[in-house]
Amino acid sequence: MLRTARALTASLALGVALLIVPAASPSPAIGVGSLPECRLDDILTIPRGYDDWSHTLVDWILSVGPGYKPPDLVSISRAGVTGGGQIRKVAFDDLEAMAGAARADGTPLGNVSAYRSYRTQKALFNSYAKGYGFDRAINFSARPGHSEHQLGLVIDFAAAGTSKFVSETTPTGRWLAKNAWKFGWLMSYPRGKQDRTCYSYEPWHYRYFGRDLAAEIHDSGLTTREYLWSHYTTVDPKTGEHVSTASPAPSGSTAASPPPGEIPPAPAAPAAAPTTTPSGTDSMGAPISPPAAPAGTWFGLEPPIVLTAALLVLVSIGLVVSLRRARRPRRR
Numbered sequence: 611m612l613r614t615a616r617a618l619t620a621s622l623a624l625g626v627a628l629l630i631v632p633a634a635s636p637s638p639a640i641g642v643g644s645l646p647e648c649r650l651d652d653i654l655t656i657p658r659g660y661d662d663w664s665h666t667l668v669d670w671i672l673s674v675g676p677g678y679k680p681p682d683l684v685s686i687s688r689a690g691v692t693g694g695g696q697i698r699k700v701a702f703d704d705l706e707a708m709a710g711a712a713r714a715d716g717t718p719l720g721n722v723s724a725y726r727s728y729r730t731q732k733a734l735f736n737s738y739a740k741g742y743g744f745d746r747a748i749n750f751s752a753r754p755g756h757s758e759h760q761l762g763l764v765i766d767f768a769a770a771g772t773s774k775f776v777s778e779t780t781p782t783g784r785w786l787a788k789n790a791w792k793f794g795w796l797m798s799y800p801r802g803k804q805d806r807t808c809y810s811y812e813p814w815h816y817r818y819f820g821r822d823l824a825a826e827i828h829d830s831g832l833t834t835r836e837y838l839w840s841h842y843t844t845v846d847p848k849t850g851e852h853v854s855t856a857s858p859a860p861s862g863s864t865a866a867s868p869p870p871g872e873i874p875p876a877p878a879a880p881a882a883a884p885t886t887t888p889s890g891t892d893s894m895g896a897p898i899s900p901p902a903a904p905a906g907t908w909f910g911l912e913p914p915i916v917l918t919a920a921l922l923v924l925v926s927i928g929l930v931v932s933l934r935r936a937r938r939p940r941r942r
Contacts, residue, residue: 640840640841641839641841641843642839642843642846644839645806645836646671646839646847648670648805649670649671650670650671650748650753651670652673652755653671653672653673653845653847655667655668655672655674655843656843656852657843658674658678660682663700663763664819665838665841665842667843668752668755668756668758668760668761669756669808669835670748670756671847672843673753673755674760675755676728676755678755679727679760680698682762683699683725684699684702686724688702689705689706689709690706690710691709691720691721691765692718692719692768692771693768693773695721695723695724696725697724697725697762697765697818698761698762698763698818700763700818701794701818704793704794704795704818704821705765705795705818708789708793711789711793712785712789713770715785716781717769717781717782718769718771718782720769720770720771720773721765721766721767722766722773722774722775722814723759723765723766724762724765724766725759725760725762726757726760727760728755729754731752731757731759735747735752735753739751749808749809749810750809750810752809763817763818763819764798764815764816764818766812767782767814767816768782770782775813775814776814777813778801778813783814786813790816791824792821793824794819795816795818796816796817796827796828797813798816798817798834799812799815806833806835807834808835817834
C-alpha cells in the first residue's frame with residue numbers, strides 16, 4: 611500500500627510539472643499568413659503603434675500614414691557614427707555598441723540617411739519618379755508612408771567620414787553583412803530577394819529589430835518582410851481589415867523591374883506631426899481586439915495542456931480510490 615501511494619504521488623507531481631511547463635511557455639506569434647505579391651496599395655499596417663516598432667511592417671502595400679513620427683528620436687552622431695541624422699532611442703544603445711565594435715575592427719561607420727519624415731520621403735520619391743520614371747523609381751525608393759526610414763529605425767550606412775553607400779565589396783559593408791545582426795540590425799533588401807522584398811538590392815540599408823528578434827530572423831533564413839508578414843502582421847492585405855490570427859503559409863510573389871544605378875542621398879526636411887486617433891484604437895489607429903485562439907488548439911488551449919489536465923484528473927481519482935480501499939478492514 612505504501613508503495614502504491616508513493617507511486618501515485620510521484621505520478622501526480624509529474625503531471626503537475628508537465629502542466630506548468632507548457633502553460634508557462636508563450637504562444638507563438640502568428641501573422642496573417644502567406645506573403646502577398648508585390649503590388650502597389652495604401653493599406654494602413656497593423657501593428658503600427660510606437661511601442662510596436664520591432665513588429666511594424668511597411669512595404670509596397672502597407673503604410674504607416676502621414677502622421678507617423680516616432681517620439682524618441684536622438685542624434686546618431688552621439689553613438690559614434692558620422693554623417694548626422696536621427697534614430698529612435700530604442701536603437702541607440704545597440705547602435706553605439708555596433709559602432710564601437712566596427713571601429714575596433716578598423717571599419718568605423720558613417721550615415722548617409724536615417725530617419726525621414728513623410729514630407730521628406732514624398733519630396734524624395736517625387737524627384738526620383740520625375741528623373742527615372744515612376745515604374746523604375748518604385749523599385750528603389752518607397753512612396754511616402756511606405757518607407758522604413760519613417761519608422762526611425764533605419765540607417766543607410768557609409769564608411770565613416772564619407773557620404774557614399776557601403777557595398778558588400780568594401781570593408782565596412784562586409785563587416786556589416788557579417789556582424790550587424792549580432793547587434794540587432796538586419797539588411798532589409800538583400801541580393802537576389804527582390805521578388806520577396808519588392809525593392810532592389812541595397813547592401814547599405816539596415817533596420818533595427820533588437821538583438822533577440824534580429825537573431826531569430828537571421829537564423830530563419832527569411833527576409834525581414836517575409837518574417838514580419840508570417841509572424842506579426844495582422845491586417846488583411848486586400849481589405850485592410852484587422853485580422854486576429856491566421857496560419858502562415860509559404861511565400862510567393864512576382865518579380866519587379868531590374869534595379870537602377872547609384873542613388874543620391876536624401877535631403878533633410880521637417881517632419882509632419884502625428885494625428886490623433888479615435889477611441890477603440892491604439893496610438894496609431896490600429897483596432898484593439900483580444901487575440902483569437904490559434905489554430906490547432908483544444909478549447910482555446912494547447913493540446914498538451916488539455917491532455918495533461920486529463921491525466922491529473924485520472925491520477926487524482928485513482929489516488930482517492932486507493933486510499934479508500936486501504937482504510938477498509940481486511941477479512942482474515
